Amino acid sequence: MIELVDATVTAYGPPDGRGRASVVTLLHPTTCTLGERRIAVVGANGSGKSTLARLLNGLVRPSAGTVTVDGLDTVRDGAQVRRRVGFCFTDPDAQLVLPTPLEDVALSLRRLDLAPADRTRRAREILARFGLADRAEVPVHALSGGQKQLLALAGVLATEPTVLVCDEPTTLLDLRWKRVVDQLLDGLDQQVVQVTHDLDAAARADRVLVVDDGRVVHDGDPRTGVERYVSLMTSGSGR
Numbered sequence: 227m228i229e230l231v232d233a234t235v236t237a238y239g240p241p242d243g244r245g246r247a248s249v250v251t252l253l254h255p256t257t258c259t260l261g262e263r264r265i266a267v268v269g270a271n272g273s274g275k276s277t278l279a280r281l282l283n284g285l286v287r288p289s290a291g292t293v294t295v296d297g298l299d300t301v302r303d304g305a306q307v308r309r310r311v312g313f314c315f316t317d318p319d320a321q322l323v324l325p326t327p328l329e330d331v332a333l334s335l336r337r338l339d340l341a342p343a344d345r346t347r348r349a350r351e352i353l354a355r356f357g358l359a360d361r362a363e364v365p366v367h368a369l370s371g372g373q374k375q376l377l378a379l380a381g382v383l384a385t386e387p388t389v390l391v392c393d394e395p396t397t398l399l400d401l402r403w404k405r406v407v408d409q410l411l412d413g414l415d416q417q418v419v420q421v422t423h424d425l426d427a428a429a430r431a432d433r434v435l436v437v438d439d440g441r442v443v444h445d446g447d448p449r450t451g452v453e454r455y456v457s458l459m460t461s462g463s464g465r
C-alpha cells in the first residue's frame with residue numbers, strides 16, 4: 227500500500243529580479259492511498275506525472291509531507307522501499323548500465339542467491355520472454371529504442387518487485403511490442419502504477435489520477451478520469 231500525506235515537491239526556479247533563487251512547486255500537497263492493482267497517471271507534458279511517479283520509490287524526495295510504502299518511509303527507509311518498488315524510466319538509457327543485455331539482466335538477478343550458471347540461464351529466459359533472446363550479447367547501445375525499453379522492463383521485473391512503477395513504458399514500442407508489454411503489465415501479479423499517454427491503457431486501470439499543473443485534479447474512476455484529461459487537453463488549459 228502506497229500512502230502520500232501532503233506530499234509536496236518544490237525545486238529552485240530561475241533567479242528573481244534581485245538575483246535570488248526562486249522556488250517553484252512541481253507537485254502541490256497531495257494526499258492519497260494507492261492500493262488498487264492497476265493505477266494509471268495521465269496528464270499533459272510537464273504537468274508533474276514523472277515527479278509524482280518518482281516520489282513513489284524515493285527517486286524524488288518530498289520537500290514536505292511523507293510518502294510511505296507498506297509503512298516504509300521513502301526517505302528514511304529508501305533502500306528497502308526501492309527493493310519493493312521497481313521503477314522503469316521513460317528513457318531506458320537512464321537505467322541500462324552494463325555493456326550487454328545478458329549482463330544487465332544478470333545484474334538485476336544478483337539479489338537472488340543463484341550460482342553464476344543459473345543466473346545466466348535465468349537471464350536468458352527473461353530476455354526470451356521479452357523477445358530479446360537473439361540480442362543477449364549485442365552491445366546495448368546497438369539496440370533499437372524499443373528493444374532498450376523492453377530490456378529496461380525485463381531488468382526491473384527480474385528484481386521481483388512487489389510494486390512496479392512505469393513511466394510511459396510503451397512510448398517507444400511498435401504496435402506489436404506495445405501489445406506484448408500491455409498484456410504483460412495487465413497480467414502481472416504485482417501492483418502496477420503506470421504513467422501513460424495511452425488512454426486505452428488508462429481506461430483499463432482500476433483507478434486513474436489526472437495531473438494538471440502540479441496538482442492531482444482527478445483521482446478515481448478511469449472513465450471520468452480519461453474524460454477529464456481529454457477535456458483539459460481540448461480546452462487548452464493543460465500546460
Ligand SMILES: Nc1ncnc2c1ncn2[C@@H]1O[C@H](COP(=O)(O)OP(=O)(O)OP(=O)(O)O)[C@@H](O)[C@H]1O
Nearest residue numbers: 237238239252269270271272273274275276277278
Ligand atoms: N529538478 C527540477 N527542477 C526544476 N524543475 C523541474 C525539476 N524536475 C522537473 N521539473 C519541472 O517540473 C515540471 C513537471 O515535470 P515532470 O517531468 O513531472 O512532467 P511530466 O508530466 O512527466 O511530463 P512529460 O509528459 O513531458 O514526461 C516540468 O515543467 C519540469 O520542467
Ligand SMILES: [Mg+2]
Nearest residue numbers: 275276316393
Ligand atoms: Mg514524464
